[in-house]
Amino acid sequence: MTRLLDARTSQNASTAGSMNGVGLTANQNVLIGQIGLATAGSVGAIRVQLSGVATFFVFSGGFITLTLFAVRGTEATDPIVSSNRIQLNPGATTPTNTFTLYLVGSDYNPESTGELIYSLFVHSTINVNRIGPESFNGTAYSD
Incomplete structure (x- = not known):
């Protein structure tokens, strides 16, 4: 049976x-x-x-690439667990x-x-503003 180990949220901006x-x-x-996820007592x-x-x-x-990526660890150079990227030309292809x-x-x-530490990073190829919402969530399970 699946067992919930921990769930955490890092919240910068809700709206x-x-x-x-x-x-x-x-x-x-x-x-x-x-976030830090407690994994003590995990089985399997x-x-x-x-x-x-x-x-x-x-x-x-102008052409821009925005990347959001999560790593297992605390540094941007730690192993990437997941990432998402958008490439666009604001004003030329979008109304906003x-x-x-x-x-x-x-x-x-x-x-x-x-304990497992996960960190969420953002990278942009040009200067932009972070306006929110902005949050990072994680949940750990074991057998």
Whole structure:
């Protein structure tokens, strides 16, 4: 029977526009969420489900790539568990400059010493504003 081990949320902004335009500098990996999932007492394979969301305002046209990615660990260089990317040309192909990026992923049977740390990062190829909502969620299960 499946057993819930832990569930956590890292919440920066609950509603649209609530971050009031926090700047995101081009070509930098920026930490926007981090959770620690307790896995002590797990039996069999651990399974982790992750989800995240971030919304951006892009000032001007031009080609842009926005990437949202989750790692097992605390650094952007740790193993990537899940990622999502959008490439667009604001103004040329869309009627708005507001873009929401979602992440849904899973991690199967990670090694654990009692706690698994997951971090959510965002990367943009040009300067944009983070406007919200912005959150990161994780749930760990075992057999």
